[in-house]
Amino acid sequence: MTPDARGPRPDDAEELREAEAWLLRQASLLPPVPASEDVRRKREILSAIHQRGARRSSLAALIAWLREPREVRLSPLGVGGLALAVATIGLVLGFTWSRRVEVGANFEVRESPIGGARESVRFTLEAPNARQVVLVGDFNDWDPTATPLSRSGREAWIVDLPLEPGLYHYSFVVDGRLRSGSGGPLESSDGLGGRNSVVIVQGVAL
Amino acid sequence: MQPAGFSPVMTDEEAIRQVQRGNDDAFSTLVDRYHGSCRRFALRMLDDPTDADEVVQDTFLRAFRALGRYDHRDRFAAWLMRILINRCRTAARRARKHNAPLVPLEAASRVEDQATTPGRSTEGAEIEAAITELRPEQRELFLLRFVERLSYEEIATVTGVGVSALKMRVLRTRDELRRKLRGEVRE
Numbered sequence: 001m002t003p004d005a006r007g008p009r010p011d012d013a014e015e016l017r018e019a020e021a022w023l024l025r026q027a028s029l030l031p032p033v034p035a036s037e038d039v040r041r042k043r044e045i046l047s048a049i050h051q052r053g054a055r056r057s058s059l060a061a062l063i064a065w066l067r068e069p070r071e072v073r074l075s076p077l078g079v080g081g082l083a084l085a086v087a088t089i090g091l092v093l094g095f096t097w098s099r100r101v102e103v104g105a106n107f108e109v110r111e112s113p114i115g116g117a118r119e120s121v122r123f124t125l126e127a128p129n130a131r132q133v134v135l136v137g138d139f140n141d142w143d144p145t146a147t148p149l150s151r152s153g154r155e156a157w158i159v160d161l162p163l164e165p166g167l168y169h170y171s172f173v174v175d176g177r178l179r180s181g182s183g184g185p186l187e188s189s190d191g192l193g194g195r196n197s198v199v200i201v202q203g204v205a206l
Numbered sequence: 207m208q209p210a211g212f213s214p215v216m217t218d219e220e221a222i223r224q225v226q227r228g229n230d231d232a233f234s235t236l237v238d239r240y241h242g243s244c245r246r247f248a249l250r251m252l253d254d255p256t257d258a259d260e261v262v263q264d265t266f267l268r269a270f271r272a273l274g275r276y277d278h279r280d281r282f283a284a285w286l287m288r289i290l291i292n293r294c295r296t297a298a299r300r301a302r303k304h305n306a307p308l309v310p311l312e313a314a315s316r317v318e319d320q321a322t323t324p325g326r327s328t329e330g331a332e333i334e335a336a337i338t339e340l341r342p343e344q345r346e347l348f349l350l351r352f353v354e355r356l357s358y359e360e361i362a363t364v365t366g367v368g369v370s371a372l373k374m375r376v377l378r379t380r381d382e383l384r385r386k387l388r389g390e391v392r393e
Binding site: 015016019020022023024026027029030031033038041042044045046048049050 | 230233234237238241242245246249250259262263266267270329330331333334337348351352353373376377379380383384
């Protein structure tokens with residue numbers, strides 16, 4: 001039976017230590033590799049690095065710079081300034097974000113079924129933070145349960161509604177709250193201090 | 207001011223950081239420090255000085271390009287060795303593909319300075335010859351563990367072989383090398 005077939009015993013620490021000691025002794029007896037031309041070879045390597053365009057890309061250098069941990073020293077005044085800057089950025093972003101919930105409502109006429117009198121109208125609202133959006137208007141008697149919108153992508157909510165030609169007032173209910181002035185191209189007063197949007201489906205004589 | 211005779215030695219870590227900051231000259235510190243061990247390993251793995259020099263040069267070029275991705279938690283010597291092993295394996299495959307004969311290194315080319323230790327040199331030359339006859343994975347392990355002195359964990363990382371399997375391979379390598387040195391032909 002060959003040693004390979006017999007198989008060594010990896011859990012036999014004593015045998016492993018003996019084997020390591022023996023192999024280490026053999027390695028120590030090896031003649032040194034001549035280094036007489038090492039200087040020339042090293043020079044060639046460094047020359048190749050410079051000549052063959054081996055330089056790292058600026059992106060790689062930037063990544064290396066970003067990954068490198070470093071100590072940052074700030075004065076108390078600097079910390080205050082930094083905090084103020086962060087707070088300002090947060091305020092601006094928060095304001096922008098909150099506005100995004102309320103603006104961007106729109107509609108578009110999608111298609112006209114052949115031989116039908118109704119148009120399919122798509123209502124869209126950009127409300128990335130919303131959990132629920134409902135469409136209310138003349139067409140559903142302002143029923144906040146009748147026409148929910150579905151998420152489309154990360155920001156938009158949509159619903160397609162078949163409407164006969166005519167003029168309709170509408171608005172969106174976002175997370176249970178009626179939005180005033182939802183950003184449609186036409187708006188009208190709701191008589192209560194707020195504003196509704198208006199959609200006109202073609203074919204009606206105003 | 208530094209004391210007379212004091213020569214600051216740049217650590218691997220410092221040299222790498224300087225290269226990463228754009229100081230390419232700092233790379234020469236790493237080439238100086240590791241060229242010898244890389245060439246020694248490549249020579250014994252490939253048995254061809256020209257191939258070995260080519261592989262070592264390619265290894266340092268690749269290491270230079272990849273330094274941006276170098277993880278400072280790794281030991282540079284082991285990280286460099288991983289590149290070198292891959293280049294050696296590729297070169298060995300290419301050599302086999304082209305039917306290049308694997309001629310053991312001329313003993314004289316490796317033992318230039320053996321005149322002062324004649325007894326040791328003869329024994330060393332025999333070991334050198336026996337190593338070239340080991341199977342590549344055994345030769346690789348012998349060189350990494352007992353010549354370059356990498357830990358089992360580092361060898362496991364650079365070769366992709368588990369620590370337990372490496373320890374088993376150490377025992378087999380010992381058996382095989384003993385047999386070679388006794389002039390026995392493996393059945």
